[in-house]
Amino acid sequence: MSNYWNPFVQKLDPYVPGEQPKDKKYVKLNTNENPYPPSPKVTAAIKEAVNDQLRLYPDPNCDELRKKIAEHFEVKPSEVFIGNGSDEVLAFSFMTFFSAENPVAFGDITYSFYKVYANLCSLSPKIIPLNDDFSLPVDAFCEPNGGVVIPNPNAPTGRGLPIDSIRRILDANSEHVVIIDEAYIDFGGESVIPLIKDYPNLLVVRTLSKYSSLAGIRVGFALGQKALIDGLNTVKNSFNSYTIDRLALAGALAAIDDDAYSKGMAQQIIATREQTIKRLENIGFTIIPSQSNFIFASHTEVNAEVIFHALRDRGVLVRYFNQPRISNYLRITIGTDEEMDKLVEALKDILN
Amino acid sequence: MSNYWNPFVQKLDPYVPGEQPKDKKYVKLNTNENPYPPSPKVTAAIKEAVNDQLRLYPDPNCDELRKKIAEHFEVKPSEVFIGNGSDEVLAFSFMTFFSAENPVAFGDITYSFYKVYANLCSLSPKIIPLNDDFSLPVDAFCEPNGGVVIPNPNAPTGRGLPIDSIRRILDANSEHVVIIDEAYIDFGGESVIPLIKDYPNLLVVRTLSKYSSLAGIRVGFALGQKALIDGLNTVKNSFNSYTIDRLALAGALAAIDDDAYSKGMAQQIIATREQTIKRLENIGFTIIPSQSNFIFASHTEVNAEVIFHALRDRGVLVRYFNQPRISNYLRITIGTDEEMDKLVEALKDILN
Missing domain, CATH: 3.90.1150.10 (Aspartate Aminotransferase, domain 1)
Incomplete structure (x- = not known):
């Protein structure tokens, strides 16, 4: 103090x-x-990038990586935002999409960083208690909210959410952004990335930390329609132009390639x-x-x-x-x- | 939009x-x-860090690097904050130390990101015109301000500021934080790091991008008394726990070592x-x-x-x-x- x-x-x-x-x-x-x-191809790609070029700034727009991710997930490069781990992506998302006037909703038992972001952005969140079995009370998330954040599967419970429930929440919150945090989706969940084309209010957040064994290099990303990605870029470029270093870029490219x-x-x-x-x-x-x-x-x-x-x-x-x-x-x-x-x-x- | x-x-x-x-x-x-x-010792150290440990998170507190920087600059580890480039350090500094009630002051011809940070934090800065020869009007910076940000040497002019002028500004602004952005100090300027022990309101910001030829790995840092560093850590840990990846940490350690x-x-x-x-x-x-x-x-x-x-x-x-x-x-x-x-x-x- x-x-x-x-x-x-x-x-x-x-x-x-x-x-x-x-x-x-x-x-x-x-x-x-x-x-x-991580994949031996990832470590090889990073080693190759450890060269004299480290004296130069990385590409602030991460164009090559955005293109690679876009191809992999069948979206457009303009629908991809890259951040320094999914935590940074989430921080920028809270700053960009949620405001004090309309409380953002998330569960009481969820990733504990959401409450911290809300605090950082001076938001009063609407905290919705999960059911006794820690399943998500879908109806409660369909009442008027100023945005929604849900990890699927949830942390720290591990419980997954059916895609139909997410669709209902997206329909009910069409005026505000619904973030689906898919940090752990590749261990048995069903991704809502295919819903992006239908829902301008859907932002899907991913990380290479778990699935790609790359917690050590700090790369996360968000997928959503261009208007949402443009907003994230506006905030990010008002904060730090070069959040992803050359080595992380090289490793992330190789990781997406060697899915x-x-x-x-x-x-x-x-x-x-x-x-x-x-x-x-x-x-x-x-x-x-x-x-x-x-x-x-x-x-x-x-x-x-x-x-x-x-x-x-x-x-x-x-x-x-x-x-x-x-x-x-x-x-x-x-x-x-x-x-x-x-x-x-x-x-x-x-x-x- | x-x-x-x-x-x-x-x-x-x-x-x-x-x-x-x-x-x-x-x-x-x-x-x-x-x-x-960059130094061959830096690239060697990074290559050594490209290993299976990349599956693990980096040290969120950067303890080893903070200790190394503290030794090098003769301050305490608790007086060192590490960020993803000095741009991130500056962004956190604006969030932590400046508020809308008291306008932060900086020059009209200066690093153009300061105005962007002020905007991001919804601050109305007090923009002080430099003299005709682009030297700093020291007296104007000694009038009541809600904080001060000065690059020394200045960007984009390259002009340096004598340490005595900075001392006057620090004395006159004892109630608010004075940030001296020393991104370019090692090319002929005189650092104010030795003043940290006397001025609880002084924060010195540095980067490895220029002097250490490491723009590609994104490491910057701030030095100041513990209360300032604690504030930066509070904001950073409300934003993103792991801003510096394992490879950047390894490279930065080697760079400080091979000064x-x-x-x-x-x-x-x-x-x-x-x-x-x-x-x-x-x-x-x-x-x-x-x-x-x-x-x-x-x-x-x-x-x-x-x-x-x-x-x-x-x-x-x-x-x-x-x-x-x-x-x-x-x-x-x-x-x-x-x-x-x-x-x-x-x-x-x-x-x-």
Whole structure:
């Protein structure tokens, strides 16, 4: 706190990312990273870009990458916006599309950064409680809102939303932007990208962090009709012209090109997830159905916070949120089969 | 323009970066990039970081880099903020320290992004005309302001500001933050970093883009007392947790370590600058005294816009700003001696 701060800064309550431990080597199942390395074609492309050209600014418009993404998702390059991770894309989206006059709506159990963005933009969000089983109360999202943000599948629950429900929400909110945050869509969800041509109010947000194993290079993007993308570019170019560096551009291009590699890894993660769910259910956990690369688990007898600390002591990091309704749940990233063995072993030891 | 945009977005007038041409190879003297490649130690360090760890998020706090920068500049790690280029650092600074109630002051001839940031933050800046010779009217900056932003040396003029003048401005504005943007300080200016310990209102902004030949990896930083840095972190962590990727972190660490390399290149650029100034004066140019890696030049007879286009036709890109007071000037980045030969040759051809 300081007198030099703009008064609104005093009221901000920043996002707290999952721990990136430095003290020792953990089985790291706390930040939904992909357990598999990026495609060898991606690392080769980045290495090739590590050259004397680093003295030059990158392309501020990311034209080549936008073209590549457009081809891959069958939209136009003018319907693609690139950002420094999907977090930056979401921050720009809140700034561009939502205003204090019309409260933006999102769930009470959702990606916790949405509330932080709302705060940053001095918005009073309309927070809609999810149903008891953490499914989305679609009707409530169809009442008058000043915009909507929904992750599909939801974080931290992993629960997916049927495309028909999203269509209803888009129809009901035709005057305002509906953001569908598809950070985890490639682990079993159904994308609404094909709806973009029909809905001028739909913005789909994606990231290379999870599906493409590239959390380390920071590339996210948004797809939507040109008017929405133009708005994002206006705000971005009033903030920072060059948000994506030359190496991230090279890596992202190669990652979109080698989609087959990411798809193969995602299938492996889905298989591991289904097996892990069975193993955890066998030792007394209840698991929310997941379409993601993580699961949201609660034990029938032992408190989640107790398990969280006991796992940490045994070298396994998971995510625990000390907040209403979910304080007895753990969010567990799906790692390799070997990592899941270590998780189950540690859990058996704790629950014994 | 779209009904989906927040009304304030309709009023934004984004920054226009210098052209990054793709049509053919130019002698590129338009965006103040360093003509020399980054240190071989930097490219080696980045290559080493291109590995399977890219699947993991980077350190959101950039602890190692902050420690390295702190050691280099003899401040504490808690006095260092890292951003995605100095443009992002400046954007966060405007959001954190300036408010609509107290107009932030900057010059009329200055880095044109300041006005864009002010717009983005809905601030009405107090724009202070520079003197006729483009020197800073120090007294005017000592009148009551809600904050001050000054590049030293100034862009696009290249003119430096004596440290005593900055001290006067800091004393007169003790209630508000004074940002000294030292993007170009290493080409002959005198840094005010040693004043940080005495001035809680001083924020110094730096970039690796020019001095370290790393425009392509996007790393800038701010130095100031802890209360200012804490404010920047609060805003940054309400916007995007992971702004600096793993490769940029690796490159930046190596660049700070190999400062001797950058210093050598800067000395070469200064030598080339002084020689270029003489050569241009010989063919009728007037040059503002420069402490930067660019010069601001006006011809006594031929109009700057005419020269700009004629240079472009001859494969030489420089920067032309079509705005009051400087519409007869060209900003010319100092390249290699060979590039300057081509510039002078093209100019002689044009002026013949």
